[in-house]
Amino acid sequence: MLLFLCKRFVGLIALLIALSTLVFFFTRSLPGDAAALYIGGNAKPEQIERARTELGLDKPLIVQYKRYMERLLHADMGISLRTHRPVFKDLMEKIPMSFELVLWALFIATFFGVSFGVIAAYFQGSLIDDTIKGFTSAAVSIPIFFLALLLQLLFFNYLGWFPLQGRIDSFLEFTDPLQNITGFSMVDTLISGNFKAFFNVSWHMVLPVTALFVGPLGIIARLTRSSLLDVMDQDYIMAARASGISERVLFFYYGLRNALSPVLTVIGLSVALILLSTFYVEMIFNWPGIGYYSLAAIMSLDYTALMGVTLMIGTVYVIANTIMDILRRIIDPRIK
Numbered sequence: 001m002l003l004f005l006c007k008r009f010v011g012l013i014a015l016l017i018a019l020s021t022l023v024f025f026f027t028r029s030l031p032g033d034a035a036a037l038y039i040g041g042n043a044k045p046e047q048i049e050r051a052r053t054e055l056g057l058d059k060p061l062i063v064q065y066k067r068y069m070e071r072l073l074h075a076d077m078g079i080s081l082r083t084h085r086p087v088f089k090d091l092m093e094k095i096p097m098s099f100e101l102v103l104w105a106l107f108i109a110t111f112f113g114v115s116f117g118v119i120a121a122y123f124q125g126s127l128i129d130d131t132i133k134g135f136t137s138a139a140v141s142i143p144i145f146f147l148a149l150l151l152q153l154l155f156f157n158y159l160g161w162f163p164l165q166g167r168i169d170s171f172l173e174f175t176d177p178l179q180n181i182t183g184f185s186m187v188d189t190l191i192s193g194n195f196k197a198f199f200n201v202s203w204h205m206v207l208p209v210t211a212l213f214v215g216p217l218g219i220i221a222r223l224t225r226s227s228l229l230d231v232m233d234q235d236y237i238m239a240a241r242a243s244g245i246s247e248r249v250l251f252f253y254y255g256l257r258n259a260l261s262p263v264l265t266v267i268g269l270s271v272a273l274i275l276l277s278t279f280y281v282e283m284i285f286n287w288p289g290i291g292y293y294s295l296a297a298i299m300s301l302d303y304t305a306l307m308g309v310t311l312m313i314g315t316v317y318v319i320a321n322t323i324m325d326i327l328r329r330i331i332d333p334r335i336k
Contacts, residue, residue, distance in 0.1 A: 004326075004329060005326070008322050008325065008326070012318055012319070012322055015314075015318050016311075016314070016315060016318065017069075019310075019311065019314045019315075019318075020068075020069065020072060020311060021065075023307050023310045023311060023314075024065055024068055024307065025061075025065075027303040027304075027306055027307050028061065028064075028303070072311075075088050076088065077091070077304065077307065077308040077311070078304040078307070078308070079304060080297075080302055080304055080305045081300065081301070081302040081303070081304060081305070082296060082297060082300045082302040082305065083305075087304050087305050087307075087308035088308065090293065090305065090308075091290070091293075091308055091309070091312055092183070093183065094288070094289050094290045094292075094293045095183070095289075095290055095312065096182065096183025096184045097167070097183065097185070097287065097288055097289035097290070098275075098278050098282065098287075098289030098290040098291060099184070100184050100185060100186065100205070101205065101208055101209055101212060101278060101281070101282075101287065101289065102212070102271075102274050102275060102278060104205065104209045104213075105209050105212035105213040105216070105274050106213070106216070106267075106270065106271060106274055108209065108213045108217070109212075109213040109214075109216035109217040109220055109270060109274075110220060110267055110270075112213075112217055112221075113216065113217040113218070113219070113220025113221040113224060114220060114221075114224050114260075114263065116132050116135075116136065116217070116221040116224075116225075117132075117220065117221040117222065117223070117224025117225040117227075117228065117263075118224060118225075118228065118252075118256065119132065120132040120133060120221070120225045121224070121225045121228040121229050121232070121251075122251060124229065132221065132225075133222075133225075135218070136217070136218035136219075136221045136222045137218070137222075138218075139214045139215060139217055139218030139221075140215060140218040140219055140222070142214070142215070144211060144212075144215060144277045144280050144281065145280045145284065147211050147214060147215075148207075148208070148211040148280060148281055148284040148285065149284060151207045151210060151211055152164060152165075152207065152284070152285075155207060156207075162203060162204075162206050162207050163203065163204050163207075164285075165284075165285045165286035165287075166204060166285075166286050166287075167185060167201065167204055167287060167288060168185070168197060168200050168201050168204060169200055169204075172196065172197055172200055176194050176196045176197045177197075178194070178197055178201075179191075179192045179194070185197075185201045186198060186201055186202060186205075189201060207285065208281045208282070208284075208285045208287055211277070211281050211284075211285075212274050212277050212278065212281055213274075215273065215277070216270040216273055216274060219266060219270065219273075220263060220266055220267060220270065223262060223263055223266050224259065224260075224263050227259040227260075227261075227262050227263060228251075228255055228256060228259040230259070231255045231258045231259045232250070232251065232255050237250060237254065237255060240254060257331060260331055261328050261331060264324045264327050264328045264331070265324060265328065267324060268320050268321040268323070268324035268325075269321070271316065271317060271320040271321075272313075272317045272320075275313050275316065275317065278290065278291045279291035279294060279295070283295055290309060290312070290313075293305070293309070294306070294309045297309065
């Protein structure tokens with residue numbers, strides 16, 4: 001296991017270096033003058049030249065790349081051309097707001113996806129199985145932006161059960177404001193004892209989290225079902241069944257554990273799917289997270305911010321898949 005972890009760590013570092021290199025040279029090929037964007041409108045030539053020197057854009061490309069990689073070692077992603085603040089500082093403020101949605105969506109998709117897959121496999125061929133298969137097929141097929149708009153139309157416009165957008169009601173920002181402790185609004189409201197804001201924030205999260213977890217839930221459920229049915233047809237299961245072991249023990253103890261290995265891989269891939277989906281969901285629900293920040297960076301050609309967002313998402317994705325590989329190795333001894 002120690003050797004495996006060392007190999008994964010070296011591979012993780014190599015992937016991040018390759019990603020950083022690709023992101024750097026790609027963003028440098030974008031059109032526009034970064035120094036002029038940094039100064040803003042009506043910039044004078046001498047101001048642009050001064051900004052180019054300040055940002056290091058007057059140096060050869062290879063020198064810029066070397067300085068960029070050196071700064072990354074100290075968590076320095078440069079200065080945002082739009083906000084004029086360190087990109088790393090901007091991301092540290094936005095990431096918790098997005099990860100609050102991502103973590104809830106991943107948890108719900110995993111729990112109910114595995115549960116629905118197990119139930120469908122256990123009742124194979126029944127009405128329950130057909131119902132779950134129909135639901136998961138629809139969940140996988142529906143586009144995320146359409147689902148988000150549909151949820152707004154149904155639960156806000158027609159039923160009025162949930163708020164349309166935002167993170168908290170505007171009047172609570174004055175009467176019961178959020179205290180920024182960890183950046184995670186639900187955690188911060190609990191720590192500070194602001195229960196009125198806690199329930200309000202939780203109510204605002206229902207629709208965006210629902211829009212995020214529906215697609216991954218369908219994928220996880222379908223794979224869990226097919227993987228479990230495949231395992232239950234294996235020879236060693238048939239031999240155990242012939243020896244008198246009860247069907248429930250075979251299904252939930254022997255079969256489920258061996259069926260989880262490919263499911264864990266899909267859960268790791270679902271992290272990337274949910275992270276990508278947050279860009280649509282945050283724009284539709286006006287959620288002030290990393291997706292909203294990225295949209296503003298794209299609209300203003302803020303390449304330093306785009307580099308930071310890309311690196312952050314790539315890092316989270318690689319780390320998530322590394323964790324899933326470790327869990328697969330623990331759960332399934334055949335991988336060893």
